[in-house]
Amino acid sequence: MEVDVIKLGADKSGAATLKDEIFGLEPRVDLLHRYVIWQMNKRQQGTHATKERGDVRGSTRKIVRQKGSGGARHGSKKAPQFRGGGVAHGPRPRSHATDLPKKVRKLALRHALSAKQTAGELIVIDEAKLDQAKTSELVSKLKHHELKSALFMDGTFDENFARAAKNIQGVNVLPVAGANVYDILKHDKLVLTKAAVEGLEARLA
Known part of the structure; x- marks a missing residue:
């Protein structure tokens, strides 16, 4: 498919051809959902932990005699029902990562790109470069295209552009390798x- 190529801060400067097998698919929500869940699971640190009864400090001396007191037969102050005791069945450090086949990840990325193209939310520019790392200059260019929430992707980013974009809320840059x-x-x-x-x-070929 043919799409317009624009110059950042200006108008159309040419045209580009996008492959239909990458940008022209019918988006599948199930694939996108599976990928996002996989990605969010990998991001979790899994460092949550509580002290169970074997971890807390306390006496294991029998609190009262076994019979005749009329109370429960407690054998340790570290039991969960006592203040300062261990937590019952609390979280332990673990990995939340799940598996997702590489082919499914690749296909989901194609469908994400296709979803943006289908929704008219994909913009192709000739290059992402600035003469100086000035945020105000980039803001004026983005305002020309009414871009408030945008992800810029390039092969290798121009240092001036990346530094200027870092100060703009809602605007992020990402190399192709990190797509x-x-x-x-x-x-x-x-x-x-x-x-x-x-x-x-x-x-994605």
């Missing part, structure tokens, strides 16, 4: 340079 479904869907617009389009097509 993922969550970040693509999270932003209102996906802005790809021509180099990013070539890199994605080579990666």
Whole structure:
């Protein structure tokens, strides 16, 4: 399919051809959901922990005699029902990561790109470069295209552009090597340079 290529802060500067097998698919919500759940699970640190009765400090001396007191037959102050006792069945450090086949991840990324193209939220620019790392200059260029929430993707980012974008809320930059479904869907617009389009097509071919 043919799409317009624009110059950042200006108008159309040419055209580019996008591969239908990557940008022209019918988006599948189930694939996108599976990928995002997989990605969020991997992000969890899994460092949550509580002290169980074997971890807390306390006496294991029998509190009262076994019979005749009229009370329960407690054998340790570290039991969960006592203040300062251990937590019953509390969380332990563990990995929350789940498995997702590489083919499914690759397919989900294609569907995420196709979803942006189908929704008219994909923009192709010639390059993402600035002469100086000035946030105000980039803000004016983004305002020209009414970009408030956008993810910029390029092969290797210009240092000035990356530094300027870092100060703008809602705008993020990502190299092609780090392309993922969550970040693509999270932003209102996906802005790809021509180099990013070539890199994605080579990666997902």
